[in-house]
Amino acid sequence: MSAEAYGAQRPLPDREEPLRETLGGHLLSVERASRPVRAAPAPAPRQRVPFPFSAIVAQEEMKNALILSAIDPTIGGVLIFGDRGTGKSTAIRALAALLPRMRAIVGCPYGCEPGRPAASCEHCQRLSLDKVRRGQAESHLVPVPVVDLPLGATEDRVVGALDLERALARGEKAFQPGLLAKAHRGFLYIDEVNLLEDHLVDVLLDVAASGENVVEREGLSIRHPARFVLVGSGNPEEGELRPQLLDRFGLSVDVETPSDLETRIEVVRRRDAFDRDPEAFADAWRGRDAGIRRRISAARKKVGSMTTSEAALRRATELCIALGTDGLRGELTLIRAARALAAYQGEDSVEEEHVRIVAPMALRHRLRRSPLDDSRATARVERAIGEVFGS
C-alpha cells in the first residue's frame, strides 16, 4: 500500500455522538427508535489484494498441508506452529483467494450443498426434501468461506445468539448465526490459537467433533450444521496448545524461518514488490495460482475414486505402530492425506511414497507426549520412517 493511500484522510469519528454502525448488516437509526430505518449495508472496506499463494517462497510443507486439506476436508484441518514472520497467516489468507468456488443452495443461511443438505439445517429440511436431494433446488456458486476467528471474539458471536436488534425492536425471538455457522463447508482460521480462551476452545472441540452446533441459550434452542476445516496458527513461545485441541488437527506443520541467505533475500524481494504494488504483483502470479486451483479441483473430483495399494496401507500401519500413536485417528489421517496427495499429483492409486511424504505432518503431533520431547517430534517421526521404509 502506498504512502499516499495510507495517509488518505478519513473523517474522524465524532466523540459526542456514537457512530451508528451496521448491526447484522443493517444500519440503524437511533432517532426513530420505534421504526428503524433500514439503509443499504455500509460499503465494505476496500478489499486488499492478498499475497498470491504461489508466490510464497519455500515453506513447502505448510503449502502442501493447506492444499491437501482443501482437497479433502475430512483430513481434519491444519495446525501451523512456528517462528514469527514466516508467513503463516499470509499463506492462509492466500489460500482463501485460491480456493475454487463451491455450489450452495440459494437462500440457505448455512450454504448447504445441493443434493446433500445437512440433516440439521432447518432451512433445507423445510424446502421440499426431494427437490433438494435430487439436486433440483436452486443453487449458485459462492466463494468457500474462510472465516477469521479474531482475538477478542465473544462467545455469543462464535456460537450465535439471540438477535438483539430484532428482540428489542420487534419483540421477536430470532437466532443470529455466529462464526461457526459462517464457516460451514469452509475454513475456520484462528491466529494465535494458543491464546484462545478456554471456554471457546471447549466450544470448538465439541463442534469440530460433531459437525453440528447446538445452541441452548437465552431461550433459544437451535441446532445447525457446522462442518469446517480448522486452521490454527501460533508461536510456541507464547504457550502450548491443549492436548485435546492439538488432537483435533489432522495435520500439523512446524514452520521455520529459512536460514539460507538466498531464500531470505527472495522472500524480502517478493514481499517488497508486493507492498509497493499489490495489484501488479498479484497479476504476475495469477497464472500460477490458477494452475494450483485447477489441480485442486481436479484432485477433488478424483480423490473419492482412488485406490490404495496394499503396500501403502501396510506401511501406514507399521509406521503408526512404530511411533505408538494412540487410536486409529492417526492412521486414518495418514491414509487420507496420502490419498489427497496422490490425487493432487494426478495419480490413480496411493503408493508407499505418498505415505512417506505426508507422514511427518500427519503424525508429529500425535506422538505420546513426554514433557520436553516436543521439539524432537519431527526427528522421531523421521527416524520411524527410516526404520519402516528401510531407507
Add this chain to the structure above:
Amino acid sequence: MTADPARKDPAGADLAGLALAVMAIAPEAAGGIWLRAQPGPDRDRWLAALRAHALPAVPFRRMPAGIAESRLIGGLDLAATLASGLPVTERGLLAEADGGYLVISMAERLDPWQASLVSATAETGELHVERDGVTQTLPAHFAMVALDEGIDDEAPPAILTERLGLVLDLAHAPFGEPLFTVDAVAAARARLPAVATSARIIGELCAAAAGFGLASLRPSLQAVGVARALAALHGRLDVADEDAILAAALVLAPRAVQWPSRQEQQEEAPPPLPQDADTPPPENPPEDQSGDPPDDVMSQSALAALPAGLLADLKARAASGRQRSAGKAGAREKNARRGRAVGVKPGDPRTGARLGLIDTLRAAAPWQKLRRGASFGDGTIAVRREDFRIVRRRARRRTTTLFIVDASGSSALQRLGEAKGAVQLLLAECYVRRDEVALITFRGRVAEMVLPPTRALARAARALAGLAGGGGTPLATAIDTARQVAEGIMRSGRTPVLVFMTDARANIGRDGQPGRERAMADARQSARELAALGQTTILIDTANKPGEAAAVLADAMEARYLPLPYAAPEMVVHAVSQERPAPRAAQRA
C-alpha cells in the same frame, strides 16, 4: 560491489531525528517505533514533533495501559443502546486510529493477549469485530508508537516489537531539534512511491540482518522500507548505500543477538565481554573477512552509526545471552492482573460482582413485548431481577514456581541434574494447570536467570540444555535476585513459589568478594529481606550431610526446610506440590 562506508560517515547521525522523519514519511513501511524512554520532556517533544510532521489531521490515539477489551475493539454502546432501546454500536480505539498513529502507553506492561490483538490488526489493516452480537470489519491502518518505560530487560511482548520497525532509545540517542522541516518531510512523502531499491541493497540488508542473528524476516523487510523513506528524504529516487546503512542502524542493529563478522562463524563461542561505555564503536571493519564481505561492511557501518552507549548496552545484552524481547514475552499470562472475564452467570450484581450488561440485556430482550405490553417499542426496556447476569472471572490464581539452584562447586553437576529433572516434571504438571516455571542458577559471582517464567515446553528444554556448573557460592546475590524476580512475578498478578536448592555454604559475599563469614552474614540478611515478601518459600538442603547452615537460613527466610541429600526429582516435585497454595476459589468475583 560493496557498500562504501567512507562515502559518507554515518557515525554521529541523529537517529532520533531520522526515526522521526521516517515515522512521518512512511509510517506503514516502518510499522511503528519501539521508543524506549522514560516519561519526560524529551519524549514529549519527540511525540509533539511527530505530530507536527505527520500528515495534517490524522488521528493520534493513545492506548492507555489496562484499557478494556471492549474499548479497544468496540462493540455494543451500552449507554446509547439503553437510552434508545435499540442496539447501537461503538467504534473501538483501534478503528479510531485508522489512517494515523496508535500511541501505546507503557508498552512493556502490555499483556500478550492485547499485544496479539494490536499486532494482528496492524498487520492486516483491518479490525474484525465479533462481539456482543456485532459483526463488523473496519479499516484500521495505523502505525504504532510503543512507549517503553521498562527498566533493565523489561520489554514489550515480542509479538509487538516484531512489528515495530524502528527502535530508538532516547537515553542514548537524544532528540535535539527536528532535522527536517515539515515541508521537506511532505516533499519526501510525495517522492516516496517513486523510490526504487536495487536488488543489491535488498541483498545486503538481508545479509546484515543475518549477521546480527535476526531469525525473523520482518526486520529485513522493514529495513528496506525505512531505507526507501530515507532516500526520499534526501531527495534520491534510488536507495543509496548510506540510506541502507542508516536503515540498518535504525532497524537491525538494535535487535542484534549476535555480532557480525568474527563471531558469526562460531555462534556458540563465548560472546565478547561487555565493553565499557566509552569504548568507541569499531571504526573500521575487521580485516579478516573471508566469508561474505558485503554483510560485514553493511553491519559494521550500521554499528558505527550507533551511539557508543547504546552499542555497549547491546553488547552486554548479547553477551549475557538474553534478548530484551525474549524475556518477559511469555511471562505474563493473559490479563492475570485483573482476571479475565470468562463468562457470565445469573446473579445479583449488588454483591460486588460486575454486571454483565449485554448479557443482562439479552436475557431481558425476549420478554419485552410481554412485560411492556402496550408501551412496547417506546424505547425503554424493562429489566427484572431474574435478568441480571454477572461476570465470572478466572477462578484460580496462577502460580509461578521459581527454582533457585546452587550450581557451585563439586556438587553442581548432580544438583543441576536433579533441578533439571524437577523442572521438567513440574512443567509437565503445569502444562495441565497452566502454571509457570522459572529457573535461576548461581555460581562464581553471579546469579543468572536461566529460564524466565514460562510454560512453553520447547523453550524450557532449550534453556535447560546448556547449563554449566562450578565455582563459588554467591548465596546472598542469589537470594536478592530471587526476591527481585518474585516481585516481578507478583507485579504481573501471579503468585510466586520459591524453591531454593542449595547446601547454603555461601562463600562469596554480596559485593562479590570471597570470605565465608561475611558471605553467610550477607546471605542471612538477604534471607530476612526475602521473608518480608511473605511468599511461600521452600529450602531444600542438598548437602550430603544436612547441616545447621541451611536450617538457619531457612529460618531467616521463613521457608520450609527440607533436608534432601539425594533429592530425586520426584521428591522435589512432591515437596513443591505439598507447599503450593491450594487452588483458590475466585479471588474476587
